[in-house]
Amino acid sequence: xxxxxxxxxxxxxxxxxxxxxxxxxxxxxxxxxxxxxxxxxxxxxxxxxxxxxxxxxxxxxxxxxxxxxxxxxxxxxxxxxxxxxxxxxxxxxxxxxxxxxxxxxxxxxxxxxxxxxxxxxxxxxxxxxxxxxxxxxxxxxxxxxxxxxxxxxxxxxxxxxxxxxxxxxxxxxxxxxxxx
Ligand SMILES: O=P(O)(O)OC[C@H]1O[C@H](OP(=O)(O)OP(=O)(O)O)[C@H](O)[C@@H]1O
Ligand code: HPA
Ligand SMILES: [Mg+2]
Numbered sequence: 001x002x003x004x005x006x007x008x009x010x011x012x013x014x015x016x017x018x019x020x021x022x023x024x025x026x027x028x029x030x031x032x033x034x035x036x037x038x039x040x041x042x043x044x045x046x047x048x049x050x051x052x053x054x055x056x057x058x059x060x061x062x063x064x065x066x067x068x069x070x071x072x073x074x075x076x077x078x079x080x081x082x083x084x085x086x087x088x089x090x091x092x093x094x095x096x097x098x099x100x101x102x103x104x105x106x107x108x109x110x111x112x113x114x115x116x117x118x119x120x121x122x123x124x125x126x127x128x129x130x131x132x133x134x135x136x137x138x139x140x141x142x143x144x145x146x147x148x149x150x151x152x153x154x155x156x157x158x159x160x161x162x163x164x165x166x167x168x169x170x171x172x173x174x175x176x177x178x179x180x
Contacts, residue, residue, distance in 0.1 A: 005170040012167040018144045023054035034058045035093045041065040043099040046156040047127045079109035094119040099156045100128040104136035
């Protein structure tokens with residue numbers, strides 16, 4: 001285990017099992033359809049690739065790079081899009097793939113941006129949901145794990161750009177924040 005982690009919430013195996021379950025749910029909804037997966041960089045990357053390889057319908061990939069946290073553990077409330085999609089979403093089944101729904105600011109703003117472009121369908125798939133911190137009226141159509149109000153890292157999730165590479169999801173020792 002990484003020396004800065006105090007507790008593992010979800011092991012690599014837990015995540016794998018959950019993604020298999022989520023893929024079955026998606027297969028039931030999208031059977032016979034082609035779906036554009038929109039990954040929200042950077043945090044969604046590990047989940048995006050693992051999920052895309054698990055579903056049975058054809059998937060197209062696109063990415064949007066959006067951030068509302070910077071190097072803080074609190075949402076700034078405003079969304080900065082640093083890279084937009086490279087394809088049109090018009091007339092397509094769009095599934096936004098995200099690592100975490102927390103305050104909801106990122107996805108609320110992103111959904112406003114995407115729904116203006118007339119997709120055939122627009123749904124949200126999040127590995128983690130932290131409903132106790134919600135500031136916006138937004139719900140995921142597909143959710144992996146619901147978690148309490150704790151700042152988690154690993155499997156794409158960062159603290160100040162670190163820990164994204166960990167294969168599990170956990171929480172940091174308090175001294176990691178104190179020493180910054
Ligand atoms: O519901 P919210 O409170 O908006 O939080 C969720 C968003 O925050 C994180 O991204 P971040 O802005 O840190 O960028 P990153 O994906 O590059 O880490 C996370 O990956 C989600 O995109
Ligand atoms: O708990 C979290 N961890 C990392 N990034 C995040 N962005 C929103 N919530 C979180
Ligand atoms: Mg982040």
